[in-house]
Structure formats: C-alpha cells, structure tokens
Amino acid sequence: MKIIGSYVSPYVRKVLACLELKGLAYEIDPITPFYGDDRFEQVSPLRRIPVLIDGDLTLCDSSVICAYVDDAYPDRPLLPADVKDRARARWLEEFADTRLGDVFIWGLFYQKVVHPIVWKQPGDTARIEKSLTSDIPAALDYLESQLPADGFLFGDIGLADIAVASFFRNAAYAGFEPDAGRWPRTAAFVARAFAHRAFAALEPFEQAQVRSNPAGRRAALLEAGAPLAEDSLGAPTPRPGVMTL
Numbered sequence: 001m002k003i004i005g006s007y008v009s010p011y012v013r014k015v016l017a018c019l020e021l022k023g024l025a026y027e028i029d030p031i032t033p034f035y036g037d038d039r040f041e042q043v044s045p046l047r048r049i050p051v052l053i054d055g056d057l058t059l060c061d062s063s064v065i066c067a068y069v070d071d072a073y074p075d076r077p078l079l080p081a082d083v084k085d086r087a088r089a090r091w092l093e094e095f096a097d098t099r100l101g102d103v104f105i106w107g108l109f110y111q112k113v114v115h116p117i118v119w120k121q122p123g124d125t126a127r128i129e130k131s132l133t134s135d136i137p138a139a140l141d142y143l144e145s146q147l148p149a150d151g152f153l154f155g156d157i158g159l160a161d162i163a164v165a166s167f168f169r170n171a172a173y174a175g176f177e178p179d180a181g182r183w184p185r186t187a188a189f190v191a192r193a194f195a196h197r198a199f200a201a202l203e204p205f206e207q208a209q210v211r212s213n214p215a216g217r218r219a220a221l222l223e224a225g226a227p228l229a230e231d232s233l234g235a236p237t238p239r240p241g242v243m244t245l
C-alpha cells in the first residue's frame, strides 16, 4: 500500500494511525498538497491529501480510505460491533473531519503556519481571532459532552478516537492546547490518544518532517526510519488548491 501525503496532515495522520493499529505496512510519499505535480492531480482531482494506492485501486479522502482498509483488512476492526455505536462512531469521525478540520486547520493552522510558509504572506488575523474566541470553544464544548472520562469512545481505541485526536496535533503546532480546566475530558482524552502506539509510532517521522527543510527532508525522514516511496509526486513550487477554503 502506498500513501501520498505529509505526516503533518491531520487526515494523513488519521489514515496512518489506522494502518498502525491494524499492523499494515505501507510506503509513503510525504508531500504537502500544494507542492503536488501534474501526476498528483491525476490521482487526487481535488489536489488534496491523503491518497491511497493499493494495487490497481486509487482512493482519495481519509474516510473513504479508512472504510476501504477496514473492509479489505478486517483484522483489528476500526469500528465498534454494536450498530448504534458504529453509527455514532461514524458521526464523530464526520464531526472531526468537517468541524474540527474547519476550526483547527482552515481557521488556525492554515492561517498561522501554512499561509506564511507556503504563500509567503500573513494569514487572516480576523479568522484566527474568530476561531480562538468562538469557533474552537463551541466545538470543544460539544466534544466535552461526547468524550469519555476514561479510556476511549467505544472500548479500545478506534477510528472515531483517532479522527478526533489527530486534529489536536495541528492545533498544538498553531499554539493551541485545550485548557484542562475548561475541557478536562477533552484534554485528558487527547493526551491518552497520543500516548497510544497508533500515534506514538508516527511521532519520530512527523518530527523529522516538521524539523527539516524541503532540501533535507528526504534524508531526515530516511534517517528517522520512515518507509519512503522511491518515486515522489512533489513539485518545487506551490500551486493553489481547487477547493475554496
């Protein structure tokens, strides 16, 4: 299996943590989506990551990819067995991908981290302010009402836990940590999830990606032991995405 996408993306991290949980080997082309070449656009028409290539199958979208992986490799299921629990897990995955993605990625991480680095311009300060003062607190109030005081959502860690927790890594890169006084369940849940091997196994590769510059990135990732693909769909200059942010 091949994954296209950077270790720093919350959606790529979600897929990789699920592969770790299932003990499935993969190789990775860890590109930032804006730096994808023409071949990237052929496999990812929205110019988004992650992409999964498994033999003759090419898939986009982390939820589609995780559902396929769970169907094709059913050992260590990602969803709980009970029908209502499964439905709730899918909803929390969707809430994470859509709303946590909106408030943490587009509202914060993209504005504070990606925009200055990729487009060499400051991000939207009004949007950052709105994210921090109203959008993120509202999302975390909801999460606080859903997350368990101990353990994970449906017993052992699964897709919904991974989808939710993954966004908090990017929030931290943008300087936001959940206040344990205001959202105690959320703060403790995120710490538990990141201590789990599904996330902990990815940490050295992610740090190698974050700490290296583009010229030294491949060497840094190889040195950290990342299973890099031979070929890359990366390009030297960024291009805008095709979706409105």
Ligand SMILES: N[C@@H](CCC(=O)N[C@@H](CS)C(=O)NCC(=O)O)C(=O)O
Residues within 6 Å of the ligand: 009, 010, 011, 033, 034, 046, 047, 048, 049, 050, 060, 061, 062, 063, 097, 105, 240, 241, 242, 243
């Ligand atoms: N719904 C998609 C979202 C993927 C996504 O937005 N990925 C970001 C990286 S974190 C991306 O590729 N952004 C580039 C763009 O939108 O132009 C999924 O779950 O995979």
